[in-house]
Amino acid sequence: PEETGEKPETEEQKGAITASFEEQNKDKPTSEAPEANKPAELASPTSFLRTWPVSLVNVENLQDEPFDKKAPTIRALISEIVNTCKEIGNVNHLFRDHVSAFAMSQSAANIADEPAKLADFAAAVSGGEMEEAQAVLASLNVEERLSKALEVIKKEHMNAQLSSKISKDVESKIQKRQREYWLMEQMKGIRRELGLESDGKDKLVESFKEKANKLAMPEQVKKVFDEEVNKLAHLEPAASEFNVTRNYLDWLTQIPWGQRSAENFGIQNARTVLDEDHHGLKDVKDRILEFIAVGKLRGTVEGKILCMVGPPGVGKTSIGKSIARALNRQYYRFSVGGLTDVAEIKGHRRTYVGALPGRIIQALKKCQTENPLVLIDEVDKIGRGVQGDPSSALLELLDPEQNSSFLDHYMDVPVDLSKVLFVCTANMTDTIPRPLLDRMEMIELSGYVSDEKMAIADRYLAPQAKEMSGLKDVDVNLDKEAIMELINKYCRESGVRNLKKQIEKVYRKSALNIIQDLGEDVLSEDKALTEEGKEAQEEAKKDDTEVKDTPPEEQMDRETTEKPRVAMKVPDSVHVQVTRENLKDYVGPPIFTADRLYETTPPGVTMGLA
Incomplete structure (x- = not known):
């Protein structure tokens, strides 16, 4: 075979983390490509790529640092990780499936023979931070990797326990409510079957029917009543329409159909x-x-x-x-x-x-x-x-x-x-x-004349005002001349409302004069208070003078007394006579001093024009 320009890689050069980006000659004719298919080049699977404009990268697999499998620290870390995984598997069924799949995929019979893979598995299946899992995978020291993996898996164990606790609490509450609901429904059904207790809705319908039977409802009203009662019987008490129908039937049965009071024709x-x-x-x-x-x-x-x-x-x-x-x-x-x-x-x-x-x-x-x-x-x-x-x-x-x-x-x-x-x-x-x-x-209705006002004041207004002023049994007399003076010079309106106010003012002024003349010794505050009034006064003294918030209604156990004071008894020696001469001491000076403004109208003044 022909030699190429490449030298074979030595053992030291294998795995060196280097990346060479070699740009090939783009102008090289493509016809030379077939020439590159030589037997020597076929020895490398990627050697043919050198004839093309691509980048080549050399990759080296990371190797763990040497370690002793039988070291006590490593064995303890492995044991703790395995136990933690078992505990998580008891709580989280999905995690248990992951552990089973991992155990079946291992080639070694004992998981302690491959501690690095155990650490990687623990980091992979945990739901922790991405940075924590990356730190475990990047560590080449097996003991350090196991320690970091144990920390990650412990956090996962705590999260699993918390999730299990929350789930159990929610389930227990739901089960308790469901149990109470079913027991209540069964108890209602048993009582209804035994006739011990009927539904509240049935009682309500019966009460409406009893009220309607006592009334003489017209035919049209009776028809509407029957329709609404049937509607109420088929509604659930929790429905909003139930209250609307019940209120309507309540009003319908409270109208006095056919009931009249016996009139007096005398x-x-x-x-x-x-x-x-x-x-x-x-x-x-x-x-x-x-x-x-x-x-x-x-x-x-x-x-x-x-x-x-x-x-x-x-x-x-x-x-x-x-x-x-x-x-x-x-x-x-x-x-x-x-x-x-x-x-x-x-x-x-x-x-x-x-x-x-x-x-x-x-x-x-x-x-x-x-x-x-x-x-x-x-x-x-x-x-x-x-x-x-x-x-x-x-x-x-x-x-x-x-x-x-x-x-x-x-x-x-x-x-x-x-x-x-x-x-x-x-x-x-x-x-x-x-x-x-x-x-x-x-x-x-026309206004009253002076004689009618006089009769009304003498028969109705004066006795009523005297009693309201607390002078019912006291010798306080309002002369008729004084009443006529009030009518002519103080109250000239058509009605008697203002006259009533002036008479009440006379009696109130008389009551004040009597109390001032007699003094406080006649009926002191201690004698005027009843037993209930004294208790209320003592209780009020115990309280602080600060302004406090009003307590809730259920905390207010005080009872208000209707008559905490005793009515004052005026001696029989007291006599008050209101006459025409001393009337202004009670109601002030007269408002109307003359019947008319002018006896003879002066020049430029015309009666009846404003």
Whole structure:
């Protein structure tokens, strides 16, 4: 064979980590390539590549440093790695499969004969950092490699133990919940089979049916009730629709279907009751007596819509309660002043969360009768907003031809309001919409004259103010001349509201003068407190003066006392007389000093022009 320019590699040159990038002559004709196929060149498998423009790299395999297989340190490290792998295999089944595959692939009968491969395997199967595994593989000292591999496998063991602990904790919690759930379900089933306990839903359905049987529901309402009860029976208690249906059935069974209070048709009794509570108001009293007389002749009473119009303080609101007492009807009052939401009258749709019926349905529920007296206060001050016009919603409510089948948005069933007596109050009719005004029967209430104010103050206002001031059993007398002085020079408005305030002021001032004249020795603080009051005072002294947070309700075990003090007994020797002369000491100087500004109008002044 012909010699080539290459020299055979010696044993020392084999494995030398060198890389030679030899660029061949690109201009060499390709025709020379067949000439390179000579027997000498065929001795090297890669010699033919030298004729082509490629790079050649010489690679050397790393050799481990010499070591003694029987060295105690190496044997101890091998034993510890093997034991750690077994422990991980007991916890992690996937790791156990890796160990089995590694053991089967070894050519040596004893794994201790190849400690380097054991270290490489331990680093490869661990889930540690990439740098740690690379450090194990790059170490040529077998003892050092085993030590690093043991460190990596120990970390893997700790991670496996932690993962196993977390898994066991989660499984135990899940098993405990599942066990409790199944036991509770079995216990419910056993009790249900034995008849010891029925489902709460069954009791709820039975209670609704019992309530419905006591009511005279119309046929249409009864049909809706049956549908909702059947729907409730097939719903799960945890479903959101369950609470909506239950609340609807609760309202449906609390409306007094067919239940009415027994009315009193006694004319004399009604006159007596009305006169006891109010002086004057002849037009209102006559209209109520006419209402009773018609009902007595017909044997039944239909609902009416009355509207009392008058200045403030003449008794429009308070007369409503007296009318209810005279007719033996339940009384319900609500104000529509400033109302801007139609839902307050006609309710919300059931699709909304927290929906409720309107105020009329709430009135029927509270009164528990179909024929209450409903007082709608301040009907002339209804507002209007983006939620609609409440005055338009009152048209159906206050129309005798339509309110026999009033439809609330929440109830969605017709409700009969034809037996309800509606009484509205207003200060003026200018702001009331014309269609609403036509549906009401107007009763004008004029202001009181001086004689009527005098009678009202003497019969109603003065005794009430005296009792509220704590002077019920004390000799404090307000002369009629003093009352007339209050009417003429302090209170000239149409009503008696301001007169009531002035009379209360007189009695409060009298109470203050009595306490100041008697002094504190008559009833000291120690004698005034009851036993409960003393205990509360002692307990308050024990507390710090610092401002503290309010404790939770369950930690507040103090009980409030209703009457912690004893009423003071005023001696019989105390006499107070309020006359026309000393009236200004109680209420100040007069506001109106003359009946008119001018006896004779001067030039340039005309009466009646502003």
